Amino acid sequence: MAKRFSPETKMVPFPSNAIVPERDMDSRPILEARNLGIDFGGLTAVEDFNVVVGRTEICGLIGPNGAGKTTVFNLLTKVYQPTRGTILLDGRDTYGMNTSQVSSAGIARTFQNIRLFDNLTVEDNVKLGLHNEIKYGMLGGILRMPGYWKQEKIAHQRALELLSIFDMQDMADQKAGSLPYGAQRRLEIVRALGTNPSLLLLDEPAAGMNPSETAELMENIIKIRDMFQIAIMLIEHDMNLVMGICEGIAVLNFGRIIAKGTPAEVQSNPAVIEAYLGKKKEG
C-alpha cells in the first residue's frame, strides 16, 4: 500500500514533543499536536496538549475517566474544532479541515460506543470505508455503466481482503447490527482501515472483551501496524493491553498531559500514581 510521504514533511524540532523522545528524533512524525486545547464555554476540556507520534509507533493515551482522552480524539478528527493549537498530519496543517477531509488526509478512528451502520451489511460497512477509493459518478451508479461494475468489483475484493485480516470474510453478507459484540468491534477496525489511514485512532478497543479476546486483540493491533506500516494511537483502560503493546504512553488528567514516556517510566511516575490512586496521606 502506498504511504503518504510528502516532501515538505518537517523534521521534529528540538526539543521534541515525542512521547519517547529518543524514538522519533530523526524521523518525520506522522502526527504532531502543538499546544492543542479546547474550551466548552468556560470549561477548559483539554489544554496544552503536545504530542508527536512516529510513523509506525503504537502509542497509548491513558488517564482517569473524564480526563479528556476522547476529546483529544475528537479534536484530532475535527469532530470538535480546536480552540487553540495546531495539528500537523504528516507535516501538513489540518487547520480549517472538516471531519471528512481529515479522514481523506489519513486519520481513521473507531468509537468507544460502537458506531457501525447497523442496517447495512458487513461488506457495505467496509465499502463505506472505501468510499473515496471507489470512483464512479452518480450517473454511473444509476445507469450501471461499465465503470460501476469494474469499481464495485475492485471494492468487493478489497473489502474481503480487509475482512480476512480478522477472518471475517464469511460474515460479509450479514447485517452489521446482528454481529456479536466482539465481531462488531473488529469490524469497526476493518472499516477504519478501509479509509487507507496513516494514523489509526482506537477508542477503547478492548472494552467489554474477556482476557483471551483482549490477548487476541493485542496480537492483531501489532499485526495491523506491521502489515499496513501505520501509526496507531489508542485509548484504553486495560493496563495489560496498554503496557503490553504501547511503545509510548501519554497520561492525561484534567485535560493536561501529566506524564509521557515508555510504559515502565509511566508506571513509576509519582504524578501518574497520584492521578490514579489519589494522594498519599501525609504522616
Added chain:
Amino acid sequence: MEFLSYLISGISLGSIYAIIALGYTMVYGIAKMLNFAHGDVIMVGGYISFCVVTYLGLPGWLSVVVAMLVCTALGILIEGLAYKPLRQAPSLAVLITAIGVSYFLQNSALLIWGASPKVYTPIVSGQIEMFGGSLKISWVTVVTVVICFIIAVGLTSFISKSRMGKAMRACSEDKGAAQLMGINVNRTISTTFAIGSALAAVAGVLLCSFSPSLMPTTGSMPGIKAFTAAVFGGIGSIPGAFLGGILLGIIESLAKAYISTQLSNAILFAVLIIVLLVRPAGLLGKYVPEKV
C-alpha cells in the same frame, strides 16, 4: 368492470403520490427534516413543462427533461440557501423555514404566471379499450404506473447497490461516523434534494396530465397527501413511500366512487389516523422506542 376501472385509476393516482412521497421520505431519512416546500416544487415542474411546450413548441417528452433539470437545480438551490445554514438549528426552525419556502414558491409562481389556471396539454393522450369497450384505460394511466414502477426499481437498486446510495444510507444512520469514512455529508444531503426534486418534476408533469388545470396552488394538496402517504408507509422508508402512495390513491379513488366525492379526503385522513393508532411508525416503518 366498474370497480376495476376505479381500482386502476386509484393505482395510477397512487403512483403519482408515491413518486412525490419519495421526495419527502428520502429527505426525512437523511436530513431528518420535513421539506414542506416539496409540493410546490411539483407545481414549478408543471409550469416549466407547460412553458416549454406552449412557448418553445418543443415536444412533451423534452419538456419533462427540462422540468427535471430545472427542478433539480431548484432543489439544490433551496437546500443550499434555506436549509443548509440551519443544519445545527432545532428542527422546528427548519420546519418553519420549509413552510416559508413553500409560500415563497407559490407567490413567485403567482407573480410570474398569474392566478388564472393554465390549461395543460397532457403529454400523452388517448385511451385503450378492453373487453369490447366496457373497460377504458387512458394512456396517461398506463404511462404513470409504468414510470412509477421504473422509478421504484431504479431507486431501490441505486440506494442499495451504488456508492452514493450507500453513502446516503450511512448518513441517515449516523452522520458523524459517515464523515469519518470521508463521506461529504453536505454533498450527500444536496444529492438527496436533487433526486427528490427531479422526481417531483416527473410527478408534476404526470399530475398535470391527469387534471390539466395548472395553478400556483396545484402542488399543495397533492403535496400534503403525498406527505400523508409517506407517513402512512413509514417515513424514512422507500418501499413504505411506494406502498403508502398506492394504497392512498386506491382508497381515495374508491371512496370517491362508492361513498362520497366530498368526503373522500376526510375518509383518507381517517384511515391514516386509524393506521397510525395501530402502527405508530407507519406500515413499514420501524418503531424505535426512545432509550431512557
